[in-house]
Amino acid sequence: MEIDELKQIIKNADxxxxxxxxxxxxxxxxxxxxxxxxxxxxxxGKEEIRRAFEAIADYFNHSLIVNQEKMAIIExxxxxxxxxxxxxxxxxxxxxxxSMERNAxxxxxxxLKGTWRxxxxxxxxxxxxx
Amino acid sequence: MEIDELKQIIKNADxxxxxxxxxxxxxxxxxxxxxxxxxxxxxxGKEEIRRAFEAIADYFNHSLIVNQEKMAIIExxxxxxxxxxxxxxxxxxxxxxxSMERNAxxxxxxxLKGTWRxxxxxxxxxxxxx
Numbered sequence: 571m572e573i574d575e576l577k578q579i580i581k582n583a584d585x586x587x588x589x590x591x592x593x594x595x596x597x598x599x600x601x602x603x604x605x606x607x608x609x610x611x612x613x614x615g616k617e618e619i620r621r622a623f624e625a626i627a628d629y630f631n632h633s634l635i636v637n638q639e640k641m642a643i644i645e646x647x648x649x650x651x652x653x654x655x656x657x658x659x660x661x662x663x664x665x666x667x668x669s670m671e672r673n674a675x676x677x678x679x680x681x682l683k684g685t686w687r688x689x690x691x692x693x694x695x696x697x698x699x700x
Numbered sequence: 701m702e703i704d705e706l707k708q709i710i711k712n713a714d715x716x717x718x719x720x721x722x723x724x725x726x727x728x729x730x731x732x733x734x735x736x737x738x739x740x741x742x743x744x745g746k747e748e749i750r751r752a753f754e755a756i757a758d759y760f761n762h763s764l765i766v767n768q769e770k771m772a773i774i775e776x777x778x779x780x781x782x783x784x785x786x787x788x789x790x791x792x793x794x795x796x797x798x799s800m801e802r803n804a805x806x807x808x809x810x811x812l813k814g815t816w817r818x819x820x821x822x823x824x825x826x827x828x829x830x
Binding site for chain 1: 719730732733734736739742746770771772774775776777779780781783785804805811812818820823825826828
């Protein structure tokens with residue numbers, strides 16, 4: 571059940587990204603969440619994360635579509651590790667280095683009310699090591 | 701500092717694996733930790749994790765050596781995601797499917813005393829999706 575719930579949460583977050591509904595999207599993150607903008611560059615907290623998503627949307631000329639079908643979720647207590655195969659597409663790219671398929675890595679944590687929130691968002695997965 | 705501390709903890713855990721010092725090794729895990737033994741097979745809690753490591757040591761004829769040099773660590777509050785390039789070697793292999801280099805994924809959490817403990821150990825990284 572927890573796994574189905576988490577999968578649905580991630581699908582809803584993708585929908586929010588694809589619609590550029592950043593108010594909705596910020597609800598998926600904990601207050602102290604960390605987002606990997608790109609290897610070596612982090613956004614910390616909702617304000618920075620929101621600004622990063624706005625910049626990413628702009629960078630892709632508001633045509634970014636994210637879809638994650640294949641997921642593996644491993645839970646331990648109130649924490650879950652999610653490995654997801656993320657397919658990204660955009661009508662226009664300004665940088666040829668952009669990877670269209672990634673194995674993303676997320677950490678989710680249940681807040682005090684029992685809602686799963688993303689606390690670490692590393693859409694680069696192991697690419698971060700390169 | 702936290703990152704250096706975590707790197708040292710992981711190096712110490714590798715030393716414990718290489719020496720088959722499982723008493724020492726169990727100290728790196730939280731009580732409710734989850735270990736991915738192989739995709740689709742989990743060990744939950746120290747007792748199961750210890751048995752899994754004993755079986756793994758046996759499987760590799762007590763010759764397994766783990767070394768992790770390249771690591772990326774992303775923190776958020778009391779939680780950290782670790783992506784590590786793990787090099788594994790063994791004198792004798794009984795299964796040709798064994799991968800000698802992996803991008804492992806770990807989640808660490810600070811316990812109430814401020815000690816980082818591994819709560820999710822997925823040495824398969826994104827291979828778990830396959």
